[in-house]
Amino acid sequence: MNLKELAAHLGISQTTVSRALNGYPDVAETTRRQVLEAARRFNYRPNPAARRLATGRAGTVAILFPVERNLLVDPHFFELLAGLAEMIARTEMELSLRATPPQEELETYRRLVNAGRVDGFVLSSPTLHDPRIAELTALGAPFVVHGRTQETLPYAYLDIDNADAFARATALLLDLGHTDVALLNGDAALTFARDREQGYRGALAARGLSAAPGRVTNAPMTEEVGYRVARAMLEAGERPTAFLASSVLLALGVYRAARDLGLSVGREVSVIAHDDALPFLKAETFDPPLATTLSPIRRAGYRIAEMLIERISGVDPKALQELWKVDVVFRASVAPPHGVRRGAAAVRAAGDDAAARRPAR
């Protein structure tokens, strides 16, 4: 069933049917109702290819990932993807997944935009100085960034308040009496890593403390890295009493390192990690359950899809900037440093500080 047939059936012109369907004003309400009704009855759906050709819009949003860059190593990326796909599925749009060699990335954006194959993009894992922002802005292509950069150009983004989250997590540890806290962070070029370090250092500074040398590491966020780094620190003479990790995978490695050295997490070693709520690796099932700064990345995907669609329909990027507060979830992986005796009251207070705050949606 196509437009022409539908129009013939109704005894009115294609033009009018098309306008009725697309909500144009100059069609009588009675006619519109008839058209809508008939369309529903015949289960009419406009041919997307024809519509694309006629309008020049692609009806597609894309996310591209550079093959062999860290992204692919990264389950977080796919959680985001899942969120995007779920939301996009509720619209008439498509979500196109595109692989690209990293050197050709900008070129790929350019091609897709110029060929009119894509109406908008989601940018994932932005770096501090991310050339994609300027490129896409110059191309005039709508996009939404998951995270932020140091670009001054106005652009749409959704980010979590990483600095605040890690400041609060650090403060929690300090309140419990820790003074030597290590930060296992992601790649230093990524904005979230910088923000988290900033939150961490800020919280230390607020107590007149500062990180001992070597206490902050930047590396891919894998179990293996977490293990190696934590093990090295724990074997050294002066060892940290608490770890802050930028991912649950890293924390998994920290747990392993502690166990290998006969140290018990939640006693000799405290651990807090940022939790993107990867469904196959749940912090609450760790042993002991892992305290986290929690922000489900899937939900970010939902919202980013919505924002992108708004952006495509012309909403100003400055009106599409969201910064979500993050929950701090207190669990048994965190305790006062071993040997330090504090009143139960102090511990309880720290727990209260961690009371759930819902994201700022």
Added chain:
Amino acid sequence: MNLKELAAHLGISQTTVSRALNGYPDVAETTRRQVLEAARRFNYRPNPAARRLATGRAGTVAILFPVERNLLVDPHFFELLAGLAEMIARTEMELSLRATPPQEELETYRRLVNAGRVDGFVLSSPTLHDPRIAELTALGAPFVVHGRTQETLPYAYLDIDNADAFARATALLLDLGHTDVALLNGDAALTFARDREQGYRGALAARGLSAAPGRVTNAPMTEEVGYRVARAMLEAGERPTAFLASSVLLALGVYRAARDLGLSVGREVSVIAHDDALPFLKAETFDPPLATTLSPIRRAGYRIAEMLIERISGVDPKALQELWKVDVVFRASVAPPHGVRRGAAAVRAAGDDAAARRPAR
């Protein structure tokens, strides 16, 4: 630059340019060369929407995943996706990712095919009796299955020889002297789980052995499940000396359970897992390194994309059925059962059995 302009530039008709570009026979070689050359020089790319409209082909392959089914919990799915995306990116096609509520899954396939929005599908995680096969076959839509089902309809698939892999892994353990081997498997409705169990039971039977009751479990393949199941078994009176796990994530849980109980993997407990080569969780970096049946799922993605394109261009499904042999990789998580003393020779023999065999590509 579009076809018309290109043709005008060359002083020949659109028709001829189009035919030259698309490899039709009735165009002179000299003309064709000119056209190709000009197309390259002007960086001409046919407008996909126009082509779609004219040909009726969508230029898109899709993979849909039911929201909230296990798939999304499953990093394996995304590894496959990555492989598909990489290969599809080298063609003119698009890869569309579509979320669907599980109850509407078949309906979604139907809609996409009837609306001509998709030329072919990749089916992931097939169950023993998977209704998608019959549905898509009836619709006449090309598809390739990652895995197999018990359907008798001819369909294109790429599967690994799960039965053989697990038979060999089991045999390796038995050769080392184990007699009580547990199998931590995935959801029983999934074909690969059935095949692996079959391989496992076959290998036992070949030695006149059989699995003790409760030695085979079916559940989601997460770290947590691996931990719980393994822990329960290891705490029981009669405990298995070796575990076979259907995923590296499960094995991770087994490691944790063993450690918690003061048992050492590679001594008191042997572990082999199937390894899909998830980039963020590498068996070789486990402690001790984890023995595996190895078959990179990413590579399967590459090949499936190729197969799907062939299928779309008319190749018979029966000509597109591949069963890949799987490497068995011997590592330190496997040893003779504790207490059993065997000659070094026997161990070495078992190691040889595990010599790498490349996939049957």
Added chain:
DNA sequence: CCGCTCGTCCAAAGCGCTTTGGGTATGCAT
């Protein structure tokens, strides 16, 4: 020299939609 086949090319008709640029009728002020 005729009629045929081949090899090469082309004009034009779609594909199914959107959008332009009116057309007609009605109502209202002039």
Added chain:
DNA sequence: ATGCATACCCAAAGCGCTTTGGACGAGCGG
């Protein structure tokens, strides 16, 4: 009566490609 909005509708022109159905010569056997 005339002029002019207003409300509603339509024919037809694209959008950029593929494909149909020839056209036109050249070469060739009869």
